[in-house]
Amino acid sequence: MDGPTSRVFEGTIGELRRMSEWLQGVAAAAGLDSDTAWQAELCLNEASSNIILYGHDDTAPHPITVEIQPLERGVRMTITDDGRPFNPAEPRDLPVARTIEDTPVGGLGLHLIRSFASEIRYHREANRNVLVLTFAATRMRADASIRPEDDVTTFHPH
């Protein structure tokens, strides 16, 4: 796979596993290592769950578009939705809990995205949220497709 590939999913809970299966297939075709593919799958699951559960005032399904762009070492994933403006890249520290009683139940998904994505970008475009997540691979399969011009040079520290 040389260029980007994308798919539009119905924004429902039932679509989340189809998203994961599609991403796994794309990652395998791109020669992405299993660890980086897992990070991308987890963050896609978290970002999409957040859109489906909290992104809209109505209960109707709204489309979520996912684009995957293989990089020289890693992958870039763009998630677009028409939900209310929400920027996952804004800093939100996970509260420090010393006991299980103090541990928050919510907000963990955004923290996972910030933990496992190498870079997070967000902007609004035509009344849509555009979330761009980059995952830097530590290794690529020998037969992986390579596009050097797409390499990523800046990363957020974890």
Add this chain to the structure above:
Amino acid sequence: MELTYADLENGVRKIDLKGRFDIEGASSIDLKFTALAATRRAFLVIDLTLVDFIASLGVATLVRSAKAARLRKGNLVLLNPQPNVAKVLAATRIDQVLPVCANLDEACACVLADAQLT
């Protein structure tokens, strides 16, 4: 997602989870899990050996059940998470507030450690 359990002779309730612990998986076991974890004082070992994926909603289910167990003076520990599951537990710092054990003997000792004190 599959949930099975066994009440061991030492008083520990061992709950075995299998499959993807994402929002769909969490929803499918939530009622049964809550009933097993929160309806009486329980010392729970949650075996994660066969959980191959966990998302934040799965973590939230574990946290809610642990809170409910503690409320009844019980306890909950996690057993043998696979590497990717362990990474999520570490990233969410759940492994700092819930014991994570590598084998059943250790898990039983850990979950029963405070039982005599309460």
